Amino acid sequence: MAIINKFCLNSENIEVIKALDQDGYVVFENIFSDYEVNQIKQIFYNDFPKECIKRENGSSILPNASHVLENFQDHVVLNKNLLFAMKKVFNNEEFAYTSHSDMHINVSSPWHKDDGGGKYFAGLDNYFDSNICKVFKIGLYLRDCSKFGGLTIKKGSHLKKDIRFGEEQYLPSKAGDIVIFDVRITHKGDSKSKTGIISRLIDKLNFKEKKQNISYERLSCFFTFGLNNIYTQTFAEKNMNRQVIDKSDKFLSMPKRFRSLLIENGISVYF
């Protein structure tokens, strides 16, 4: 059994940072209480349906969730334990909210990196080698993903452009846990019954995985923080251009209240 980088709010900063530097991911356990997990699920049931984009395969998405839904700001991004974990990740150095955020219902995604194929780090051509490129996505799955339903990554692949590189690892997580991963890491969502050789075969036929329907309720939230430097700023600017395109009719700049709350919590913002 592969060892998974699992941490908690008492873990030493240095251990968390080492795991992220070496492997490109960590799982933080017990960040959200059962009550809070339920509160976030209510956002999916009550707020999300009014704003989401429905896709043909039965999945639905809300890009820019943190700019559209106040409950997402308050109950997800600004959660106290989560911000405490982020301070560990950045070793109390200044970090920024990139504004990228997504809510997904029943989305499955094949192997990819969240670097926009290089576009999100345009002009910074050494970003796979840089040890100050620290842009991390937070994933919340709101269900027991001990066996399936969570994230699968290729260990250490945040340092390699080649998408074939790295040992495949499924990251088991529980409902209140968060998965933190380097946006450069090779990863995929919904790995149900697709491991090893079958997974590799499906990857070759990438389009098939995109079209599959998910047979269980898969609610997930993603949003991104980074060390406050040129890598994070570039990522934020280029990535938000994408979100403007995804939801062109409803693009909103960051709500003033949310901006103030982030700044009050010591988090920098770009927009």
Ligand SMILES: O=C(O)CCC(=O)C(=O)O
């Ligand atoms: O669904 C997942 O677990 C991963 C989603 C993802 O990779 C993304 O939104 O970029």
Ligand SMILES: [Fe+2]
């Ligand atoms: Fe991704």
